Amino acid sequence: MNPLFFSTPSRDLAAWALNSRGDRCSGPNLAIIGVGMMGREHLRVAALLGRARVRGIYDSNTDSIRLAQRECADQPKDVPRVYGSLEAACADTGVDGFMICTPNASHWAVFERLVATGKPLFIEKPMATSLADARRMVAIASDYPGLIQLGMQYRFKAQYIDAFHAIKASRWIGSVRTVAMSEYRPPFLDKVGQWNKFNRYSGGTLVEKCCHYFDLMNMMADSTPVKVYAQGGRAVNFLDFELAGERSDIDDHAFVCVTYGNGTLANFTLNMFSQELYEELVVTGAEGRVVASEHASFRRGIPSTAHIKVEVADHPAYRGLEVTYPDTIERSGHSGATFFEHLAFVTQLEGGGADAATPIQGFWSLVVATAAQESLATGEVVFIDEFCARQGVALPA
Numbered sequence: 001m002n003p004l005f006f007s008t009p010s011r012d013l014a015a016w017a018l019n020s021r022g023d024r025c026s027g028p029n030l031a032i033i034g035v036g037m038m039g040r041e042h043l044r045v046a047a048l049l050g051r052a053r054v055r056g057i058y059d060s061n062t063d064s065i066r067l068a069q070r071e072c073a074d075q076p077k078d079v080p081r082v083y084g085s086l087e088a089a090c091a092d093t094g095v096d097g098f099m100i101c102t103p104n105a106s107h108w109a110v111f112e113r114l115v116a117t118g119k120p121l122f123i124e125k126p127m128a129t130s131l132a133d134a135r136r137m138v139a140i141a142s143d144y145p146g147l148i149q150l151g152m153q154y155r156f157k158a159q160y161i162d163a164f165h166a167i168k169a170s171r172w173i174g175s176v177r178t179v180a181m182s183e184y185r186p187p188f189l190d191k192v193g194q195w196n197k198f199n200r201y202s203g204g205t206l207v208e209k210c211c212h213y214f215d216l217m218n219m220m221a222d223s224t225p226v227k228v229y230a231q232g233g234r235a236v237n238f239l240d241f242e243l244a245g246e247r248s249d250i251d252d253h254a255f256v257c258v259t260y261g262n263g264t265l266a267n268f269t270l271n272m273f274s275q276e277l278y279e280e281l282v283v284t285g286a287e288g289r290v291v292a293s294e295h296a297s298f299r300r301g302i303p304s305t306a307h308i309k310v311e312v313a314d315h316p317a318y319r320g321l322e323v324t325y326p327d328t329i330e331r332s333g334h335s336g337a338t339f340f341e342h343l344a345f346v347t348q349l350e351g352g353g354a355d356a357a358t359p360i361q362g363f364w365s366l367v368v369a370t371a372a373q374e375s376l377a378t379g380e381v382v383f384i385d386e387f388c389a390r391q392g393v394a395l396p397a
C-alpha cells in the first residue's frame with residue numbers, strides 16, 4: 001500500500017499512521033518559526049506522531065515562546081531550544097527542515113531568509129498575501145535543492161481524502177462537471193497582534209481562510225481557473241473592532257463563482273457568523289454525485305464528525321458513511337488534517353512521496369483567492385490572465 005494519500009481511503013490511512021508512529025529522537029529534526037496557535041499545533045502533532053523531533057523554535061513574542069515551552073512540559077528531556085533570532089535558527093546545522101508558521105504578511109520575508117539555507121521548508125497557508133510574492137516563491141522553488149511543502153492541510157481531512165479517492169482514484173462519478181463548496185463557521189479567533197482582523201496583514205478573508213477551499217476546488221476540477229466573480233462583504237463580525245486607531249476591514253461572508261479552463265464550474269459559499277462549523281463539498285459528474293461534509297465546533301466536548309455519500313448505484317457509501325478519524329487524531333487539530341499534513345512533510349523529508357500541496361498548487365489557490373478579493377472590491381468579473389498580467393505576474397507552466 002502506498003499510504004500517502006489519495007490512493008488510500010481515510011480509514012486505511014489512519015490505521016497505517018497510528019501503526020507507524022515512531023521514536024521522534026531518531027527522525028528528522030525540525031525548527032518551527034512562529035509558535036502561535038498553529039506553530040504550537042505542529043508541536044503537539046509532532047509529539048503525537050513521534051516521527052520527527054522539534055529541535056528548535058523561534059518567535060518574536062515571548063508569550064508565544066512561553067506557551068510553546070508549556071506544551072513540551074511533559075517531555076523535559078526533549079524541550080526545543082529557543083533561538084534568539086531567525087539568523088540563529090538558520091545557522092543551526094542540526095536542523096533538517098523548517099516550518100514557517102508566522103502570520104501571512106511575514107511569510108515572504110521569513111521564506112527569503114530561510115531559502116539561503118537550502119533546507120526543506122514547510123510554509124503555512126496562504127503562501128503569501130500578494131500574488132507577486134507567491135510567484136517569486138514558485139520561481140525560487142523551481143530550482144531549489146530542498147522540498148517545499150505548502151500548508152493546504154484541509155486536503156487531508158478524512159472526508160476529502162475519501163472524496164478524492166472516489167472521484168479521482170476510482171472515477172465513480174465520471175468526468176467532474178460542477179463543484180460546490182461551502183463553509184459556515186463562527187468568527188475569526190484572536191491572534192497575536194490581531195493580524196487576522198486587517199486585510200493588509202492577512203491578505204483578506206478569502207485569502208487567509210478560504211485558500212484551503214480554493215485548493216480543494218482546484219483539485220476536484222483538475223484544471224486552472226479562467227474567470228472569478230464574487231459578492232460579499234462585512235455584515236456582522238468586528239464591525240466596531242479597532243486596534244491602535246485602525247478599524248477592522250475584513251469580510252465575513254461571500255459567494256464566489258469560478259470557471260475553470262476545462263469547463264468545470266465551481267462555487268464557494270462563506271459565512272462566518274454561524275454558531276457551529278459546517279463544511280460541505282458537493283462534486284457532480286456525468287454518472288453521479290459525491291457529498292463530503294463535516295460538523296465541528298469551537299465548544300468543548302463536541303466532537304467533530306465527517307461523512308461521505310457517493311450517489312452512484314451499488315456504491316457502499318450510497319446512503320452515506322461516517323469517515324471520522326479515530327479520536328486521538330481528530331483531537332490533535334483541524335479534525336486530524338494537521339496530523340496527516342505533518343506526516344506528509346516528515347515522509348517527504350525521509351525521501352518518501354506524498355500528495356501534499358506544492359508551491360504551484362499553493363499559488364493557484366492564491367490566484368482564485370486574490371481574484372475573488374478583487375471581484376468583491378470592484379463588483380466586476382475578474383479574468384485571470386488579465387488580472388495576473390496587470391500585476392506583472394506570469395502564470396507558471
Ligand SMILES: NC(=O)c1ccc[n+]([C@@H]2O[C@H](COP(=O)([O-])OP(=O)(O)OC[C@H]3O[C@@H](n4cnc5c(N)ncnc54)[C@H](O)[C@@H]3O)[C@@H](O)[C@H]2O)c1
Pocket residue numbers: 033034035036037038039058059060061064101102103104106110124125126151152153191192193208334
Ligand atoms: N493550516 C491551517 O488550517 C491554519 C490554521 C490557522 C493558521 N494558519 C496559518 O498559520 C500562520 C500562523 O497563524 P496562527 O494562527 O498561528 O497565528 P498566531 O497569531 O497565533 O501566531 C503567529 C505567531 O508568529 C509570531 N511572529 C510574527 N511575526 C514573526 C516573525 N517575523 N518571526 C517570528 N515569529 C513571528 C507571533 O509572535 C505569533 O506567536 C498563518 O499563516 C495562518 O494563516 C493555518
